[in-house]
Amino acid sequence: MNAAMFINEEEVKSVLNWDDTLEATETALRATSERKSVQPPRVFAQIFNTPKWMIAMPGYLEDSRFGGWACKILSGNPQNVHSPTMSANIVLYDEDSGVLKAVLSAIEITSWRTAAASAVATKHLHVRTGKPQKILAIFGCGDQGKAHANCFYHCFNFEEIRLWNRTHQKAANLAAELNNKYHTLKFRAFEGNESCARDADVIVTATSPGPVPIVRSEWLKAGVHINAIGVVTSKGEDKRYELSAETYKNAAVYVDSWEGANKELTGLLEFGAEMKAEIGDVILGNVQSGNKDRSIFQSLGMAAEDCAMARLVYDLHKRKQTKVL
Numbered sequence: 580m581n582a583a584m585f586i587n588e589e590e591v592k593s594v595l596n597w598d599d600t601l602e603a604t605e606t607a608l609r610a611t612s613e614r615k616s617v618q619p620p621r622v623f624a625q626i627f628n629t630p631k632w633m634i635a636m637p638g639y640l641e642d643s644r645f646g647g648w649a650c651k652i653l654s655g656n657p658q659n660v661h662s663p664t665m666s667a668n669i670v671l672y673d674e675d676s677g678v679l680k681a682v683l684s685a686i687e688i689t690s691w692r693t694a695a696a697s698a699v700a701t702k703h704l705h706v707r708t709g710k711p712q713k714i715l716a717i718f719g720c721g722d723q724g725k726a727h728a729n730c731f732y733h734c735f736n737f738e739e740i741r742l743w744n745r746t747h748q749k750a751a752n753l754a755a756e757l758n759n760k761y762h763t764l765k766f767r768a769f770e771g772n773e774s775c776a777r778d779a780d781v782i783v784t785a786t787s788p789g790p791v792p793i794v795r796s797e798w799l800k801a802g803v804h805i806n807a808i809g810v811v812t813s814k815g816e817d818k819r820y821e822l823s824a825e826t827y828k829n830a831a832v833y834v835d836s837w838e839g840a841n842k843e844l845t846g847l848l849e850f851g852a853e854m855k856a857e858i859g860d861v862i863l864g865n866v867q868s869g870n871k872d873r874s875i876f877q878s879l880g881m882a883a884e885d886c887a888m889a890r891l892v893y894d895l896h897k898r899k900q901t902k903v904l
């Protein structure tokens with residue numbers, strides 16, 4: 580057995596690509612509904628009376644190409660100004676022996692696979708049903724918002740991609756950066772969240788939610804699909820959701836895994852939300868369409884996605900190293 584390796588953020592970035600990421604993530608979502616993954620609800624540790632947190636996400640995914648046995652450990656402080664708000668590493672084990680194979684930096688992996696999960700949900704719940712893909716609106720221009728903008732530009736053909744951020748300058752900067760990168764004028768920064776949401780066919784919310792939701796039901800068009808990826812909180816009086824209660828009530832809500840949703844999303848039931856299905860069951864064709872024309876993918880993020888991505892990045896990194904030798 581070779582010594583375990585550390586794959587740093589730069590090495591991860593050098594092998595990541597959207598097509599493989601989308602395949603790995605779709606495999607993890609589908610395998611979850613086929614019960615080919617093991618991923619108990621993740622463990623949260625809040626550090627005393629501070630906003631500092633740690634999450635452990637152990638998992639196993641059975642698949643010949645993307646299978647893996649791994650645990651992602653995240654830690655963060657949303658108040659960080661001069662350092663990233665989140666750290667993430669995946670510990671990858673040999674699938675037979677359980678011996679440590681590699682530790683991978685997982686900030687980029689987390690952004691890419693989260694954006695890919697939203698794209699997979701959008702493909703199956705919206706695009707494949709023939710609904711329009713004219714306007715995409717992304718709320719939040721941090722790491723996740725940026726990854727979603729890149730991923731959705733790669734996967735779909737929206738005519739306009741709107742960007743909104745609490746601090747407007749960040750949306751303006753990202754729009755300029757992406758227009759420059761892709762030689763396009765599709766990306767537009769919006770000052771108001773209402774104007775950004777109106778007429779959008781697909782919405783992504785990628786913020787750390789505050790006490791006031793940033794998207795309201797009355798602004799939304801019929802048939803809209805929303806990918807809500809910001810972590811929701813429902814602790815006593817402290818309720819933080821990106822979407823208003825009415826938005827949930829007026830849509831069919833899809834999740835990545837029931838195991839996670841049953842622990843972390845019970846607050847949505849208070850809004851009268853119809854918790855419809857796992858995305859994997861939609862991919863497998865096991866879900867009948869209902870009478871709600873709006874859909875929400877409430878993304879929690881899954882260990883199975885991280886297993887698939889760790890295996891993918893490990894294999895691509897090894898292949899690259901072999902070529903260099």
Ligand SMILES: NC(=O)C1=CN([C@@H]2O[C@H](COP(=O)(O)OP(=O)(O)OC[C@H]3O[C@@H](n4cnc5c(N)ncnc54)[C@H](OP(=O)(O)O)[C@@H]3O)[C@@H](O)[C@H]2O)C=CC1
Pocket residue numbers: 664665689693719720721722723724744745746749785786787788789790793808809810878879880881
């Ligand atoms: N579902 C999943 O799989 C995953 C979900 N996440 C979640 O996604 C969200 C975004 O993560 P990430 O991009 O990495 O974080 P960043 O720290 O990079 O960005 C945070 C974003 O949230 C905005 N924000 C913070 N507070 C508020 C508020 N009160 N109202 C509106 N916007 C606010 C920030 O705006 P400003 O620039 O003004 O500060 C910024 O746009 C988080 O909730 C994170 O936990 C992360 C990883 C995976």
Ligand SMILES: O=C([O-])C1=[NH+]CCC1
Pocket residue numbers: 653689810879880881
């Ligand atoms: O799945 C994930 O990695 C996370 N979900 C919320 C914060 C990080």
